[in-house]
Amino acid sequence: MATAIMHAKDLREKYLVGRNLPTIWCSGCGIGTVISATMRAIERLGLAQQETVFCIGIGCSGYSSRYVNFDATHTLHGRALPVATGMKLANPKLKVIVLTGDGDSMAIGGNHFIHAARRNIDLTTIIFNNGIYGMTGGQYSPATPFGALSTTSPYGMIEGDFDAAKLAIAAGATYVARSSTYHAQQLTDIIAGAITHPGFSVVDALCQCPNHFGRLNKQGTAAAMMRGYRDQCVRVGPTDGTAGEAAGATGESAGATDGGSMPVARVDLDRYEGTGRIPIGLLYKAIRPELTAEYAKVREATEASEA
Amino acid sequence: MTRRLLLGNEAIGEGALAAGVRFFAGYPITPATEIAEFMARRLPAVDGTFIQMEDEIGSMCAVVGASLAGVKAMTASSGPGLSLKQEAIGMAAMQEVPCVVVDVMRVGPSTGMATLPAQQDVMQARWGTHGDRGAIALCPSSVKECFDLAVRAVNLAERFRTPVHLLADAEVGHMREVIDIPERVEIENRRRPTVPAGDPSFQAYAGDADGVPPMADFGAGYLWHAEASTHNARGDLASTDHVAAAALNRRLIDKVNQKAKEITFYSERRLDDAEVVIVSYGVSARGAAEAVEMARAEGIKAGLLTLQTIWPFPAHLIEGLMGEGEAAAKLRPQGGCPKAVLVAELNAGQVVIEVDRAVRGRASVELVGRHDGRILAPADILARIKEVR
Numbered sequence A: 001m002a003t004a005i006m007h008a009k010d011l012r013e014k015y016l017v018g019r020n021l022p023t024i025w026c027s028g029c030g031i032g033t034v035i036s037a038t039m040r041a042i043e044r045l046g047l048a049q050q051e052t053v054f055c056i057g058i059g060c061s062g063y064s065s066r067y068v069n070f071d072a073t074h075t076l077h078g079r080a081l082p083v084a085t086g087m088k089l090a091n092p093k094l095k096v097i098v099l100t101g102d103g104d105s106m107a108i109g110g111n112h113f114i115h116a117a118r119r120n121i122d123l124t125t126i127i128f129n130n131g132i133y134g135m136t137g138g139q140y141s142p143a144t145p146f147g148a149l150s151t152t153s154p155y156g157m158i159e160g161d162f163d164a165a166k167l168a169i170a171a172g173a174t175y176v177a178r179s180s181t182y183h184a185q186q187l188t189d190i191i192a193g194a195i196t197h198p199g200f201s202v203v204d205a206l207c208q209c210p211n212h213f214g215r216l217n218k219q220g221t222a223a224a225m226m227r228g229y230r231d232q233c234v235r236v237g238p239t240d241g242t243a244g245e246a247a248g249a250t251g252e253s254a255g256a257t258d259g260g261s262m263p264v265a266r267v268d269l270d271r272y273e274g275t276g277r278i279p280i281g282l283l284y285k286a287i288r289p290e291l292t293a294e295y296a297k298v299r300e301a302t303e304a305s306e307a
Numbered sequence B: 001m002t003r004r005l006l007l008g009n010e011a012i013g014e015g016a017l018a019a020g021v022r023f024f025a026g027y028p029i030t031p032a033t034e035i036a037e038f039m040a041r042r043l044p045a046v047d048g049t050f051i052q053m054e055d056e057i058g059s060m061c062a063v064v065g066a067s068l069a070g071v072k073a074m075t076a077s078s079g080p081g082l083s084l085k086q087e088a089i090g091m092a093a094m095q096e097v098p099c100v101v102v103d104v105m106r107v108g109p110s111t112g113m114a115t116l117p118a119q120q121d122v123m124q125a126r127w128g129t130h131g132d133r134g135a136i137a138l139c140p141s142s143v144k145e146c147f148d149l150a151v152r153a154v155n156l157a158e159r160f161r162t163p164v165h166l167l168a169d170a171e172v173g174h175m176r177e178v179i180d181i182p183e184r185v186e187i188e189n190r191r192r193p194t195v196p197a198g199d200p201s202f203q204a205y206a207g208d209a210d211g212v213p214p215m216a217d218f219g220a221g222y223l224w225h226a227e228a229s230t231h232n233a234r235g236d237l238a239s240t241d242h243v244a245a246a247a248l249n250r251r252l253i254d255k256v257n258q259k260a261k262e263i264t265f266y267s268e269r270r271l272d273d274a275e276v277v278i279v280s281y282g283v284s285a286r287g288a289a290e291a292v293e294m295a296r297a298e299g300i301k302a303g304l305l306t307l308q309t310i311w312p313f314p315a316h317l318i319e320g321l322m323g324e325g326e327a328a329a330k331l332r333p334q335g336g337c338p339k340a341v342l343v344a345e346l347n348a349g350q351v352v353i354e355v356d357r358a359v360r361g362r363a364s365v366e367l368v369g370r371h372d373g374r375i376l377a378p379a380d381i382l383a384r385i386k387e388v389r
């Protein structure tokens, strides 16, 4: 792993499309923080720029297609994951990173999300989770907290919300982690861990939308919203490669590192149910058969039997 | 050359493999499922990939992703599935990603008659996805044509960087015929950029002389953006740029429609002196061919134009049928206009709209259609020939 820290300016020059800068995001928006954490992770891992590709959904985070200096496809609302699935299967050498919103991944693209997880295909999915539909002007999403205001829940949200991490784990994802724009260093660490993990990885990146969620719910400035993440989030479990701070719960290692299906890290998420606290860090990790590797075996077997 | 007894759907699979398709994503649906099953069996042995996705739009998206990675890709479904794919077909058209979309048509609307043939998706193939673009659709009427047109569909997709529809129907897809499969078929590959990766002059969406931009595989180092939003020639998202939008839409339409003649495939039977001409395609053309022979046996001058290309609609062929334009030399060497044109199709009137528009009042144009899951019997068509002659 390359460890030298790159200056923001150099990072920008290498990984962003200069002619399209500055970005169009509102001031204080959290999306840029998640993008730079992603670029830092890529730099740290020393990934080849031409073999790293982005599949991007539709939403405010989707606008990153203008900026990432990689092969990238800006797809349809909810459909980045099936595009990524086809791309990864067609060329497993590519590192495929999916950028998606909370609505993009869990509402319109919810079916693709659970099936990509079930297949355990080696994709890295970063959910820009702002708990709202930013792009279309602040309607509620499947991640809008109960009671929260949005333009389509003007009397308060009365539907339950999805916890992206729980959903991913239940559906079969083998690397599930969460962090926030306040915890930019940890966010970079878990994105790096997600990219490295040979299976379907999900990073639930909490990122503020001051323009809609913040304003409608009177949460103050972007800085205040980030302080909210600081106060609400508890670090649990190990950040991949580093020890967890174990506030309230630890990543319990089941000890199975032999390629079996037992998780190698698992945080008891139910413990945080109804506490108002949000566990962040590596929440779940397991090694299970990965789709492209399994398909390679099918190819070998059929080619051998044809020969 | 090998002689094989094949199902139409299997011949579509064989044709696709012969043309170089190495990725298939689909979702089971009657009467198209045999294509997915065929691909699931055969693709891994040729270093290809098959996946059964969670639905049809997912399948369509996976095909686009695979093609972006540089692999020729296909999906297959029937009407309900084609409906679900539509948004992603538009994405393929907008991002200019070559791929083939097979639709083995069954009776609709909605779930309709799952096992029975129809030709009701002709307009869906043309206009089903939102926005303007040129569309390509081919239509086989025999097992042999299933093979041949599958090859052509793959080649056209690569040539024009666009999704190409192969519109079969339940009857042709489930028909068994003996066909000769050639050792080798003519293969067309997408043009790759001539400038090396990293060249600052590279513009992902600058259509060259014929409006089709060369295409780099993802992973080849060009670092380009396949953009489904309106974009400029560089591929930069430009969703409020009116000039970029006008140029892009124009190019997406013209690169296909201005090549209509190159994309036109057809066959004809006894047209030169025909007073009643049948225009048909797919399974309906088989009944029409027989009806023409029956009519001729009774001394009625009937002829048949079988369209293998439905989109872009070959209006120049209809012009030729009217004894005018370039195609007249082939279709109507003695010139002259037939008295009547009958369009035989399994729907309530789709291709007939285009034919009527091209005939422009020079002959009477009528539909011989049905949409009840039965195919058109030669006797039914013959009866109509007698009515209009």
Ligand SMILES: Cc1ncc(C[n+]2csc(CCOP(=O)(O)OP(=O)(O)O)c2C)c(N)n1
Residues within 6 Å of the ligand: A058, A059, A060, A061, A062, A077, A100, A101, A102, A103, A104, A105, A128, A130, A132, A133, A134, A135, A136, A141
């Ligand atoms: C098929 C379709 N339906 C609706 C839309 C409109 N739309 C664009 S973005 C969006 C919601 C985005 O919310 P989210 O995924 O949370 O992303 P954010 O903007 O918050 O980053 C919607 C509904 C669309 N583009 N396509």
Ligand code: SF4
Residues within 6 Å of the ligand: A024, A025, A026, A028, A029, A030, A031, A060, A130, A134, A135, A208, A209, A210, A211, A212
């Ligand atoms: S609307 Fe919200 S999510 Fe979108 S750019 Fe503005 S702050 Fe960010």
Ligand SMILES: [Mg+2]
Residues within 6 Å of the ligand: A059, A101, A102, A103, A128, A129, A130, A131, A132, A133, A134, A141
């Ligand atoms: Mg959102």
